[in-house]
Amino acid sequence: MTDGFATRAIHAGQEPDPTTGSVITPIHATSTYAQDGVGNQRQGYEYSRTGNPTRSALEECLASLEGGKYGRAFASGMSATDAVLRATLRPGDHLIIPDDAYGGTFRLIDKVLTGWGIDYTPAPVTDVDAVRAAIRPNTKVIWTETPTNPLLNIADLPALAQLAHDTTTRLVVDNTFASPHLQQPLEFGASIVVHSTTKYLGGHSDVVGGAVITSDDEIADQVAFLQNTAGAVPGPFDAWLTLRGLKTxxxxxxxxxxxxxxxxxxxxxxxxxxxxxxxxxxxxxxxxxxxxxxxxxxxxxxxxxxxxxxxxxxxxxxxxxxxxxxxxxxxxxxxxxxxxxxxxxxxxxxxxxxxxxxxxxxxxxxxxxxxxxxxxxxx
Missing domain, CATH: 3.90.1150.10 (Aspartate Aminotransferase, domain 1)
Structure with missing residues (x-):
C-alpha cells in the first residue's frame, strides 16, 4: 500500500539518521567530503555543489509528493525555471507561455532567452485550440501555470498534455500556486513540474528555493547536469528549512x-x-x-x-x-x-x-x- 500524501511529506527521504538516530534530517554543513582513496566516495558524495545529504533528502521528498522519479532542488524558483528552459530549448526553438504568466518567468524569457535565439508566443492556456494554433514546427515547450499568476486562470492539464504528446512538445507546469497537495501535474501527463519552493512548500517566508520534478530520465539527467555545472543550488540550511516546511x-x-x-x-x-x-x-x-x-x-x-x-x-x-x-x-x-x-x-x-x-x-x-x-x- 502506498503511503498517503501527509505521511510521505513527513517520512519520504527522511529516515532517522543511521549514525545518531536523529529523527530529523541533519543539516550537513560541509562543502566537501573525505574520500577513501581516489574516486572512492562515501555514499557518492564528493562536493556539496554536486550533492549534499540534506539536499538529497529534500529532493527525494519533493519527487515523492509530486509523484515523480526525480527531484532536483535549486537556489530559487527562477533558477529552477532557467534550468528547465536551458535543458529543453536550443537557439532557434520556440515555446508557448500563458498570456498571463508570472512576471519573473516572462522577464527571463523576454529579456534573456530571446537574446540567445529563443522565440515565444503568449497564448491563453484556458483555450486548447488557441494553444494548438500557436504551435510551430520548432515549438519544443508548452509552459503553463494553473492556476495562473495573478489572474487564476485554469489550464486543462490532460488536454494540454495530449496536445503536447501529439505535437512532440513537452508540457511544463509551474505548480507553485497549487502545490502538490492540491494538484499533481505529472499524473495528468505533464513532462516536468517546476516550483518556487519559497512559497507554499517552504511555507514560512524564511527561505528562498526552487525545484524541478520529472519522471523523464533524459530531462532529469540534463537538469542535474545544469544544477551542478551552473551551481544554482540551495545550501544545506535552505534545504533543511524547506524540508521542515513540507512536513506541514x-x-x-x-x-x-x-x-x-x-x-x-x-x-x-x-x-x-x-x-x-x-x-x-x-x-x-x-x-x-x-x-x-x-x-x-x-x-x-x-x-x-x-x-x-x-x-x-x-x-x-x-x-x-x-x-x-x-x-x-x-x-x-x-x-x-x-x-x-x-x-x-x-x-x-x-x-x-x-x-x-x-x-x-x-x-x-x-x-x-x-x-x-x-x-x-x-x-
Missing part, C-alpha cells in the same frame, strides 16, 4: 484554502469589488476543470477595485493583518498590487495586468480576522 504542507493547504473560500464569499458582494478571480467560484470559467484536477482551490485570490488603480493602491496600504509585500504561500497573509510589484515587468506587453488588480495570499490566521481586515481596508 497538507494541513496548511487545507487551512489556506478554507480561509480563501471564506474571504471570497465576503468579497463577492462588496460594493468596492468589481470582480473576484478564484477558481472555487462556480461561475469561474475554469471551475469545472479545477474541480476535476485539484483537491481544493487554493489560497490565492485576486480581485479588481471598482474605483480604479489609485483606490487599489490605497486599499493595499490600509490593511493591518495583510502585509504589503511580494511573494506568497507563507503562513501569514500578504497583499500586493501586481501592476506595480510582481508583474511590473509585463507593462506595455500582451501580458500587462489590470491596473486596478489586487492579489492576496491568504494565510492561516483566524478567518474572521482576515475578512474584517480586508473589508475595512476597502471601506
Amino acid at each position: 504542507l497538507a494541513v496548511r493547504m487545507e487551512r489556506h484554502s478554507r480561509n480563501a473560500e471564506n474571504l471570497v464569499a465576503a468579497l463577492r458582494d462588496h460594493p468596492k469589488v468589481a470582480r473576484v478571480f478564484y477558481p472555487g467560484l462556480e461561475d469561474h470559467p475554469g471551475h469545472q476543470v479545477a474541480a476535476k484536477q485539484m483537491r481544493h482551490f487554493g489560497g490565492m485570490v485576486s480581485f479588481t477595485h471598482v474605483d480604479g488603480e489609485q483606490a487599489a493602491l490605497d486599499a493595499c496600504a490600509r490593511t493591518r493583518l495583510f502585509t504589503l509585500a511580494e511573494s506568497l504561500g507563507g503562513v501569514e497573509s500578504l497583499i500586493e498590487h501586481p501592476g506595480r510589484m510582481t508583474h511590473a515587468s509585463t507593462a506595455g506587453s500582451l501580458l500587462q495586468v489590470p491596473a486596478e488588480l489586487i492579489r492576496v495570499s491568504v494565510g492561516i490566521e483566524e478567518s474572521e480576522d482576515l475578512v474584517t481586515d480586508l473589508l475595512s481596508a476597502l471601506e
Whole structure:
C-alpha cells in the first residue's frame, strides 16, 4: 500500500539518521567530503555543489509528493525555471507561455532567452485550440501555470498534455500556486513540474528555493547536469528549512484554502469589488476543470477595485493583518498590487495586468480576522 500524501511529506527521504538516530534530517554543513582513496566516495558524495545529504533528502521528498522519479532542488524558483528552459530549448526553438504568466518567468524569457535565439508566443492556456494554433514546427515547450499568476486562470492539464504528446512538445507546469497537495501535474501527463519552493512548500517566508520534478530520465539527467555545472543550488540550511516546511504542507493547504473560500464569499458582494478571480467560484470559467484536477482551490485570490488603480493602491496600504509585500504561500497573509510589484515587468506587453488588480495570499490566521481586515481596508 502506498503511503498517503501527509505521511510521505513527513517520512519520504527522511529516515532517522543511521549514525545518531536523529529523527530529523541533519543539516550537513560541509562543502566537501573525505574520500577513501581516489574516486572512492562515501555514499557518492564528493562536493556539496554536486550533492549534499540534506539536499538529497529534500529532493527525494519533493519527487515523492509530486509523484515523480526525480527531484532536483535549486537556489530559487527562477533558477529552477532557467534550468528547465536551458535543458529543453536550443537557439532557434520556440515555446508557448500563458498570456498571463508570472512576471519573473516572462522577464527571463523576454529579456534573456530571446537574446540567445529563443522565440515565444503568449497564448491563453484556458483555450486548447488557441494553444494548438500557436504551435510551430520548432515549438519544443508548452509552459503553463494553473492556476495562473495573478489572474487564476485554469489550464486543462490532460488536454494540454495530449496536445503536447501529439505535437512532440513537452508540457511544463509551474505548480507553485497549487502545490502538490492540491494538484499533481505529472499524473495528468505533464513532462516536468517546476516550483518556487519559497512559497507554499517552504511555507514560512524564511527561505528562498526552487525545484524541478520529472519522471523523464533524459530531462532529469540534463537538469542535474545544469544544477551542478551552473551551481544554482540551495545550501544545506535552505534545504533543511524547506524540508521542515513540507512536513506541514497538507494541513496548511487545507487551512489556506478554507480561509480563501471564506474571504471570497465576503468579497463577492462588496460594493468596492468589481470582480473576484478564484477558481472555487462556480461561475469561474475554469471551475469545472479545477474541480476535476485539484483537491481544493487554493489560497490565492485576486480581485479588481471598482474605483480604479489609485483606490487599489490605497486599499493595499490600509490593511493591518495583510502585509504589503511580494511573494506568497507563507503562513501569514500578504497583499500586493501586481501592476506595480510582481508583474511590473509585463507593462506595455500582451501580458500587462489590470491596473486596478489586487492579489492576496491568504494565510492561516483566524478567518474572521482576515475578512474584517480586508473589508475595512476597502471601506
